Amino acid sequence: MKFEEYKIAEGIKTSISKLGFKKPTDIQFKSIPPILRGEDVLAIAQTGTGKTAAFAIPVLHTLQDRKIKGRPDGVKCLVMVPTHELALQTENVFRVLGKHTRVKSFAIHGGVDQDPQIKQLNKGVDVLIATPGRMFDLVSQGALQMHRIEILVLDEADHMLDMGFIKDIRDLMKHLPRKRQTLFFSATINEQIKKIAYSLVSDAIRIQISPKDPVAKNIEHAVAFIEMDDKRFFLESVINNQPDQKILVFVRTKVRAERVKKALDRVNVQSETIHSDKEQEQRELTMQQFRSGSVKVLIATDISARGIDIPDVELVVNYDLPESPEYYVHRVGRTGRGTNKGQAISFCSKEEREMLGIIEEQLGKPIYRTEISKGFYRDTIEASKENEETDWQSLLDQEDEFQKKKKKKNKKSKG
Numbered sequence: 058m059k060f061e062e063y064k065i066a067e068g069i070k071t072s073i074s075k076l077g078f079k080k081p082t083d084i085q086f087k088s089i090p091p092i093l094r095g096e097d098v099l100a101i102a103q104t105g106t107g108k109t110a111a112f113a114i115p116v117l118h119t120l121q122d123r124k125i126k127g128r129p130d131g132v133k134c135l136v137m138v139p140t141h142e143l144a145l146q147t148e149n150v151f152r153v154l155g156k157h158t159r160v161k162s163f164a165i166h167g168g169v170d171q172d173p174q175i176k177q178l179n180k181g182v183d184v185l186i187a188t189p190g191r192m193f194d195l196v197s198q199g200a201l202q203m204h205r206i207e208i209l210v211l212d213e214a215d216h217m218l219d220m221g222f223i224k225d226i227r228d229l230m231k232h233l234p235r236k237r238q239t240l241f242f243s244a245t246i247n248e249q250i251k252k253i254a255y256s257l258v259s260d261a262i263r264i265q266i267s268p269k270d271p272v273a274k275n276i277e278h279a280v281a282f283i284e285m286d287d288k289r290f291f292l293e294s295v296i297n298n299q300p301d302q303k304i305l306v307f308v309r310t311k312v313r314a315e316r317v318k319k320a321l322d323r324v325n326v327q328s329e330t331i332h333s334d335k336e337q338e339q340r341e342l343t344m345q346q347f348r349s350g351s352v353k354v355l356i357a358t359d360i361s362a363r364g365i366d367i368p369d370v371e372l373v374v375n376y377d378l379p380e381s382p383e384y385y386v387h388r389v390g391r392t393g394r395g396t397n398k399g400q401a402i403s404f405c406s407k408e409e410r411e412m413l414g415i416i417e418e419q420l421g422k423p424i425y426r427t428e429i430s431k432g433f434y435r436d437t438i439e440a441s442k443e444n445e446e447t448d449w450q451s452l453l454d455q456e457d458e459f460q461k462k463k464k465k466k467n468k469k470s471k472g
């Protein structure tokens with residue numbers, strides 16, 4: 058079925074075709090009709106499957122012919138998302154798809170001044186995309202009214218729970234009208250998520266995309282056994298072998314992110330980091346540079362990467378294995394978005410083998426092993442610019458100097 062055959066406003070169809078979407082993705086095919094009928098939906102779909110448009114298209118259609126009177130009469134659809142990045146990205150999808158409608162979409166999130174947000178809310182917003190923290194601030198100040206909400210969307214609900222927003226979501230329910238349509242989207246499902254989902258939806262249509270293989274079919278993902286101290290050489294090699302590709306590198310902590318960046322700096326490979334220690338403004342700038350391609354390598358932590366949608370990331374590198382199988386699915390889902398093909402490679406050290414087993418168990422099958430011969434392993438390390446340019450004498454001199462200073466300091470503190 059093509060988008061042209063859907064019973065949705067012509068203006069929305071124009072935007073869909075301008076985006077180059079020809080036919081709906083699986084999740085769109087399954088969710089658009091029930092959402093248009095006004096039913097509750099409970100969907101298990103990973104990022105990259107086209108899930109944002111799966112709810113944005115029918116929501117925009119439903120709201121587009123509502124009378125928007127002179128006075129703004131409150132938000133009609135609330136989309137809750139876990140992170141700033143996802144809020145901005147979702148706002149963008151609503152704006153682009155809703156360009157030829159009268160629906161006004163707007164995102165609010167923390168980390169920036171709230172006054173312009175309040176001003177915008179007063180002007181009238183139909184679809185509000187919000188992260189929980191700032192939204193509750195504005196509700197408690199009376200700057201945001203919830204009584205007109207007809208549609209509630211919870212996106213990446215599993216991440217919201219991971220990030221400890223469960224109480225916030227429960228509190229939110231007190232402010233919302235009982236009679237409403239609820240659309241619940243999550244990449245993964247477990248008992249806790251099921252419980253919260255069923256407390257929010259009623260008689261929901263259940264949709265699950267590729268239940269057996271949570272990694273989208275168009276993503277080739279593999280694992281390579283590389284020891285912790287050697288990972289930087291292999292990353293350098295992967296990047297240098299595909300100089301034109303956009304590469305997203307995942308690490309476990311922000312400290313590791315900076316460390317990996319430093320290692321790449323040493324071998325003249327340009328990269329940027331994105332993590333929670335960075336100012337919002339800086340994060341947005343980095344994302345812009347990565348999107349435009351002026352930065353080709355982005356090093357990210359799991360939390361900061363939530364909701365990043367860069368359509369043409371060709372490769373995801375799991376420099377560290379993630380802390381949970383859910384994160385694995387989300388990480389590799391950053392490539393192969395929509396109908397594109399994608400690749401992901403995980404560097405697995407001895408210490409991480411156990412985690413690999415847990416991830417594979419959850420995926421229901423082993424991850425393809427990239428064999429690295431002893432010779433290739435050694436060559437990769439030796440080929441590194443780091444080793445090529447190491448001036449051993451100056452390193453030894455530096456170490457000598459450091460030891461001398463340390464001794465001096467110890468003497469002083471004893472004295």
Ligand code: AMP
Nearest residue numbers: 078081082104105106107108109394395
């Ligand atoms: P999402 O899962 O919402 O993060 O979307 C992932 C990517 O898929 C985005 O880059 C969309 O632009 C793209 N996309 C969404 N729907 C379609 C479609 N019907 N055809 C092709 N690409 C799509």
